[in-house]
Amino acid sequence: MLQLWQQYLPDFFAGVVVSLEVTGAALVLALALGALLVTARTGRVRVLRSLAVGYIEIFRAIPVLVLVFMAYYSLGQVGIRLPGFWAGVVALGAFYAALYSEDMRSGLQSVDRGQREAAQALGMTNGAMMRRVILPQALLAFLPPGTNELSNLIKDTSLVFTIGVADLMFQANQASAATFQPMDMFVLAGLFYFAFYILISRILARWELNVQRRRS
Amino acid sequence: MHYVALYWAVMARGGALDLEMTAIAVAISVVVGVLAAIGKLYGGKLLAAIITGYVEVIRGLPPILQLFIIYFGLSQFQINLSPFAAGLLWLILYGIGYAVEIFRAGIAAVAEGQGEAADALGMTRAQGLRRVILPQAWVIMLPSLMTFLVLQVKNTTLLYLVGVADIMYQARLGTSATEQPAIMYGMAAVAYLVINLTLSRLGGVLERRVEASR
Numbered sequence: 001m002l003q004l005w006q007q008y009l010p011d012f013f014a015g016v017v018v019s020l021e022v023t024g025a026a027l028v029l030a031l032a033l034g035a036l037l038v039t040a041r042t043g044r045v046r047v048l049r050s051l052a053v054g055y056i057e058i059f060r061a062i063p064v065l066v067l068v069f070m071a072y073y074s075l076g077q078v079g080i081r082l083p084g085f086w087a088g089v090v091a092l093g094a095f096y097a098a099l100y101s102e103d104m105r106s107g108l109q110s111v112d113r114g115q116r117e118a119a120q121a122l123g124m125t126n127g128a129m130m131r132r133v134i135l136p137q138a139l140l141a142f143l144p145p146g147t148n149e150l151s152n153l154i155k156d157t158s159l160v161f162t163i164g165v166a167d168l169m170f171q172a173n174q175a176s177a178a179t180f181q182p183m184d185m186f187v188l189a190g191l192f193y194f195a196f197y198i199l200i201s202r203i204l205a206r207w208e209l210n211v212q213r214r215r216s
Numbered sequence: 217m218h219y220v221a222l223y224w225a226v227m228a229r230g231g232a233l234d235l236e237m238t239a240i241a242v243a244i245s246v247v248v249g250v251l252a253a254i255g256k257l258y259g260g261k262l263l264a265a266i267i268t269g270y271v272e273v274i275r276g277l278p279p280i281l282q283l284f285i286i287y288f289g290l291s292q293f294q295i296n297l298s299p300f301a302a303g304l305l306w307l308i309l310y311g312i313g314y315a316v317e318i319f320r321a322g323i324a325a326v327a328e329g330q331g332e333a334a335d336a337l338g339m340t341r342a343q344g345l346r347r348v349i350l351p352q353a354w355v356i357m358l359p360s361l362m363t364f365l366v367l368q369v370k371n372t373t374l375l376y377l378v379g380v381a382d383i384m385y386q387a388r389l390g391t392s393a394t395e396q397p398a399i400m401y402g403m404a405a406v407a408y409l410v411i412n413l414t415l416s417r418l419g420g421v422l423e424r425r426v427e428a429s430r
Contacts, residue, residue, distance in 0.1 A: 070405060169281065173284075184292070186281055193276065
């Protein structure tokens, strides 16, 4: 088994790089779109508010695999042909934007109303108040659920192998077909995914501890 | 549009299979989950460590990888499960991993204080759990349980990858027959949307009922 692992390790590493690239690109898209959604959702324009709520409800209810297929096959049929990598990024980004915007919203809501009033009393403009008072505190509250979501995002990137992206899962699939040793290969892939999970959840735990210490 | 009419019935059959598997898996994982949560809270250090390790593995590995380990991985040891059996087994094992944590949190939240009151009344631990803690814990856990149900419905989409004839499988077949992926995956999306939004609405109604009756 170890010999087989050694033989396929370079392929797996290449797969890990692709998985991380998908994760990174999807994360950027999700955060940007999520910020837009939360701005629309908490804003004054009623139509935008309903649109944001609708988007969040709909995307949270559709399974990620369906979104991946829609981004790759369905968009392709209507003339938007994305390569597998970008179809995966769009699907994951669109889904996680809905989740992130909810985390951002509860982050914003966690900031005490008094903070806003204090900033206004000091004569700050709306922009200065957001930048210097509200957002720094909201970010602190957003980070734990945001990190948790990131660990789910990495796991969900494993779905892009279904549209031919050569990620970690894809390499494990190839290797298990070539060697007829599926258990060995999927366990090896599992070790990689588990390492990322442990890494992120430990960072998360340490972060929470730090924040609590600073606050008390 | 005639594609929709043509494939509606097949998709519905796929949806029925999805719901059936979800229902069986959730029922079993809730029962095992309650027992495992009680084991983790009161069963000593070793049992708690084993259960924690299990939950970490279920949470740490991608769902699709877990399913492939059960379906393809076990075949390496001549354990050949049917797609349905492998899919159901995975849904149950995955569900237990989530249910344990939901119940542990729910029971722990009530047991603080209420557990001591039950002790003070001379109840045994089993009596305290059954008569005092669990009835209250259910109410607290209702929202997480509904989220869990929706999560499991979404997880059934992965089962088509090992050959279970669910909604995704039908959408896939429909796509190769008609070359209309926009319509076929659109129908699949609408099907899941209807199921999941209905479940979350039902959950909301249930929660309000329970809240009102207290």
